[in-house]
Amino acid sequence: MISNKWAKLIKSLHLKKHRKAEQLFFVEGEKAVLELLQSDWPVVALFATDSFLNQHTALCQRAALLQNCSAAELEKVGSFSSNDAALAVVKIPQWHFTPPAPTDWVLVLDSINDPGNLGTIIRIADWYGIRHILCSEDTADAFNPKVIAAAKGSFLRVQLHYQPLLPLLQAANRPVYGAYLGGESVHQLGLPQSGGYIVLGNEANGISDAVGRHVSRKITIPAFGQAESLNVGIACAIICDNLRRLGGA
Amino acid sequence: MISNKWAKLIKSLHLKKHRKAEQLFFVEGEKAVLELLQSDWPVVALFATDSFLNQHTALCQRAALLQNCSAAELEKVGSFSSNDAALAVVKIPQWHFTPPAPTDWVLVLDSINDPGNLGTIIRIADWYGIRHILCSEDTADAFNPKVIAAAKGSFLRVQLHYQPLLPLLQAANRPVYGAYLGGESVHQLGLPQSGGYIVLGNEANGISDAVGRHVSRKITIPAFGQAESLNVGIACAIICDNLRRLGGA
Numbered sequence: 001m002i003s004n005k006w007a008k009l010i011k012s013l014h015l016k017k018h019r020k021a022e023q024l025f026f027v028e029g030e031k032a033v034l035e036l037l038q039s040d041w042p043v044v045a046l047f048a049t050d051s052f053l054n055q056h057t058a059l060c061q062r063a064a065l066l067q068n069c070s071a072a073e074l075e076k077v078g079s080f081s082s083n084d085a086a087l088a089v090v091k092i093p094q095w096h097f098t099p100p101a102p103t104d105w106v107l108v109l110d111s112i113n114d115p116g117n118l119g120t121i122i123r124i125a126d127w128y129g130i131r132h133i134l135c136s137e138d139t140a141d142a143f144n145p146k147v148i149a150a151a152k153g154s155f156l157r158v159q160l161h162y163q164p165l166l167p168l169l170q171a172a173n174r175p176v177y178g179a180y181l182g183g184e185s186v187h188q189l190g191l192p193q194s195g196g197y198i199v200l201g202n203e204a205n206g207i208s209d210a211v212g213r214h215v216s217r218k219i220t221i222p223a224f225g226q227a228e229s230l231n232v233g234i235a236c237a238i239i240c241d242n243l244r245r246l247g248g249a
Numbered sequence: 250m251i252s253n254k255w256a257k258l259i260k261s262l263h264l265k266k267h268r269k270a271e272q273l274f275f276v277e278g279e280k281a282v283l284e285l286l287q288s289d290w291p292v293v294a295l296f297a298t299d300s301f302l303n304q305h306t307a308l309c310q311r312a313a314l315l316q317n318c319s320a321a322e323l324e325k326v327g328s329f330s331s332n333d334a335a336l337a338v339v340k341i342p343q344w345h346f347t348p349p350a351p352t353d354w355v356l357v358l359d360s361i362n363d364p365g366n367l368g369t370i371i372r373i374a375d376w377y378g379i380r381h382i383l384c385s386e387d388t389a390d391a392f393n394p395k396v397i398a399a400a401k402g403s404f405l406r407v408q409l410h411y412q413p414l415l416p417l418l419q420a421a422n423r424p425v426y427g428a429y430l431g432g433e434s435v436h437q438l439g440l441p442q443s444g445g446y447i448v449l450g451n452e453a454n455g456i457s458d459a460v461g462r463h464v465s466r467k468i469t470i471p472a473f474g475q476a477e478s479l480n481v482g483i484a485c486a487i488i489c490d491n492l493r494r495l496g497g498a
Contacts, residue, residue, distance in 0.1 A: 056268050067379045120480060129474035154476050187494040224379035224493050227403050231369060237479070241487045245436040 002069045003046050008078040010089065016141045023092045025143035028078045033086040037062050037151030041090055047074060048086035050179035063088065071217045079145040092143055097161040097168075102197045105243060106174075108165060110211045111202040112232060115140045119150020120233035122199070128240040131208075134168060136211075144222040146171030169214035172197055176184060176216045178207050179235050186242040187191060198239060200232055251296050251318045251326060256471060259326040259338065265390045272341045274392035277327045277438075280343045286311050289446060290339055296323060299334035312337065328394040330332075330487055331409040341392055346417075349381060350358045352490060356382045359460045360451040360480060363480035364389045368399020369482035370449070375403035376428035377489040382409045382444075384423040385460075427456050428484050435491040447488060449481055474486030 002010075010026055012018035024044060027036050030052060036043065037059040047061035051059055051066055060066055078196050086195035090248040100106050107125055111116050118140045125133060140147060142160040151158075169176055199215055201207030207215065219232060221238050230238070251259075259275055261267035268274050276285050279301060285292065285470065286308040295312035302309055302317055309315055323333040349355050356374055361367050368387045374382055389396060394495040400407075412497060418425055424445035448464055450456030470479060470487050479487075 010427070042378075120483065123476050125481065126474045126476035127470075127479055129443070129472075152476070152478075156300050157475055177489070221376075221490070222493070223376050223378075225375045226406055227375035227401070229374050230376055230486070234369065234373060234483060237483045237487055238490045241470070241490065 002067065002073045005248040006045065006047070006067075006075075006089075007077045010087065013089070014079065014145060014159075016144065019092065019141070019143050025092055025150050026078065026145065027088045027090055027148055028074070028080050028084060028145065030085040032148070033088050033152055034059070035156060036088055036141065037088065038062070039156045041093065041156065043088050043090055045084065045089040049074075051187060052085040058200040060180050073126070093159075095161060097134065097159075097163070099172075100174075100221070102174075104132070104243045105130050105195050105240075106197050108169070108211075109133060109139045109197060109237070110165060110207050111205075112139045112200065113203055115144045115146035115232065116143070116150045117203065117233045118144075119147040119152075119155075121148070121152035121159050121236050122160070123154045124233065124237045125158045126151075126241055127243050130240065131158060134165060134213070135160055135162045136165050137162050145202055164244070165211055168216070169199075169211065175215055177219050177239075178212060178217070179239060180206065180216030180220055181229065183220040185222045186219050187222055187240055189217075189242070190242070191221060197235075198234055198243070199249040203232055212214060251316065251322050253337075255294065255296070255316075256322075256326050258338065260289065262338070263328065263394060265393065268390070268392050270339065273338055274341055274397070275336070275394065275461075276337045276339055276397055277323070277329050277333060279334040281397070281402055282337050283308070284405060285337055285339065286295075288405045289319065289360045290342065290405065292337050292422045295335065298323075298328075301334040303408065317430065324397075328398070339364055342408075344408040344410060346381060346383065346408075346412070348421075349423075349444065351423075353381070354379050354441065354444050354488045354489075356485070357444050357446050357448040358382060358388045358416070358458075359386050359407055359414060359448060359456050360454075361388045361449065362452055364393045364395035365369065366480065366482045367391070367393075368396040368401075370485050371396070371400035371407050371409070372403040372484045373489055374407045377493050379489065380407060382407060383411055383414060385414050386411050393497040397398055415463070418446070418448075418460065421463070425463055426468050426488075427461060427464030427466070428488060429455065429467040429469055432469040434471045435468050435473055435488055438466075438468060438491070439495065447485075447492070449485055 043063040044063040047069045178199040291314040294314040295316045427448040
């Protein structure tokens, strides 16, 4: 059973202000919780169905607190509406951004609002071997349950850094690519193998003027039909794919 | 004001069985409704705020029935939870699939369940100039409000055909590419300029064995990091981008 005290705590963690105050967030769903338990992240508490606990007895011992409960209890405190088997309460990690190695790519998110988009971008970064994402301070919170759900296990491998973008980009002695609707075609760029920054802008307004002044090269995904735009997650994936096809592994 | 009769009808159109019985669906949101009014699709009824009607007086005359109402009324009958300005009730079009021209690409969806994914795929098809999507009969319904919302205006330009896939693929005298996790790299394929079919499988289970037997070439998106998989919409976008970068406009 999930005690009232824990139920209240988990429910509070749906909101950023409580996650910030407690320095905790939660991970739901069998697959994501299993990936978490296989990582070295500190797990404060694990609530799971008997079936989950029996199948993964050894792994579950990783949690500082372990408690069996029903799927219905998990659904009451978490954000999933069905098929829930496990929920873990986890300490928010402390990440510090250090300038990347010369061949690394870093994503820069200028005010991405939608948690689903942010989660998708984290998953794409992980697929393409990008370890660091710089986020403007108004970008959706990395530990929002919707972000964690959309990122699948990739939130474990990609670090998000929330800080003012301008000083960072000013100091960047590396190419800064920005995704625009009217830039150079990513199909013809011949992007360098050397890495750099890739800036993606807000869903409705694109890259802000202030950030845009630090973009050294505007890039765009060529359209062959009539759609007005692509979702920012889709654009991120296509740009990363174009970078990696040129740059190699 | 939206009359009780219309409110009841629109609410019923959230469900596929009622859309099928009435042969109607609805389109919400200022931008999508404007694109609809600029098309030649028959608009049965338009409900909109005074501000929308005043700004687009001439266009609104396209609707057979025109009625002003409040944003709150729109939110009550539609699927948007805020900022709604217009909702149009539209006749479901009758589309017939004819084998594509030799240079055309056709998407084939084998049991795509999530309406958001389907809408995203429609938008991507439109961006890359793909006009036809073949859907297994258990794929999410094209006129589900969540599909229409995710597709943006692209539902107006891409035709979806729900029919058994096996007879169609059996009769296809064109290459059939299937997206798998362990196929040939799309970066090294040298895909032909000649067009063909691209099969995308179910979110959890991939392409079914029966459909897979008609795939002439298994393709995959190379991974450079550790994510286990990509969302099907993301995979669709990357494959289309790789096709078009080779095939030209």
